[in-house]
Amino acid sequence: MAPIPAELLTGYNFFLRLDIGTNDSDGYFLECQGFKRTQDVIEICEVTSQKWGSASKGKAVITKVPGNAKSGNINLRKGLSNSKDFWKWFEEVETGKWAKKREFISLSIYDQAATEQARFELAGAWPTSYKIADFNANSHEIEIEELEIAFEEFKRVK
Numbered sequence: 461m462a463p464i465p466a467e468l469l470t471g472y473n474f475f476l477r478l479d480i481g482t483n484d485s486d487g488y489f490l491e492c493q494g495f496k497r498t499q500d501v502i503e504i505c506e507v508t509s510q511k512w513g514s515a516s517k518g519k520a521v522i523t524k525v526p527g528n529a530k531s532g533n534i535n536l537r538k539g540l541s542n543s544k545d546f547w548k549w550f551e552e553v554e555t556g557k558w559a560k561k562r563e564f565i566s567l568s569i570y571d572q573a574a575t576e577q578a579r580f581e582l583a584g585a586w587p588t589s590y591k592i593a594d595f596n597a598n599s600h601e602i603e604i605e606e607l608e609i610a611f612e613e614f615k616r617v618k
Contacts, residue, residue, distance in 0.1 A: 477568045478536060491537040497614060500527030533588060533610045540603040550590040562586050584612030
């Protein structure tokens with residue numbers, strides 16, 4: 461694991477670390493959006509023999525059961541660095557190597573003391589979008605690198 465940059469420990473309340481397979485990449489992030497897992501709802505409608513009001517027909521009863529689970533995409537943002545690891549990962553997927561580049565990744569949340577507070581494992585992950593924020597030479601803002609990752613399933617392990 462690469463050393464944790466000091467500015468993460470002193471300037472923020474928490475930070476995220478993304479580990480891709482066994483790659484020791486530059487994976488420290490300060491923002492994560494879209495981390496979502498949902499389950500479809502299937503409605504089954506049955507007609508019972510019970511009378512409904514003054515009608516001579518049975519009463520319709522709807523039962524809801526769980527269907528397929530779905531994962532959303534996550535968007536991770538961080539300050540632009542010299543590392544090209546995420547760009548290379550995106551580029552390999554873009555050039556047709558997506559089957560080999562679907563990764564098992566873990567996303568850990570650390571507190572200011574660099575203690576891991578939570579960890580999620582994501583299977584079948586691959587980058588769908590790579591973005592660099594607009595550049596403005598007059599601005600004093602740091603340039604932002606953004607990575608959107610699709611995944612098939614996740615579980616919370618800590």
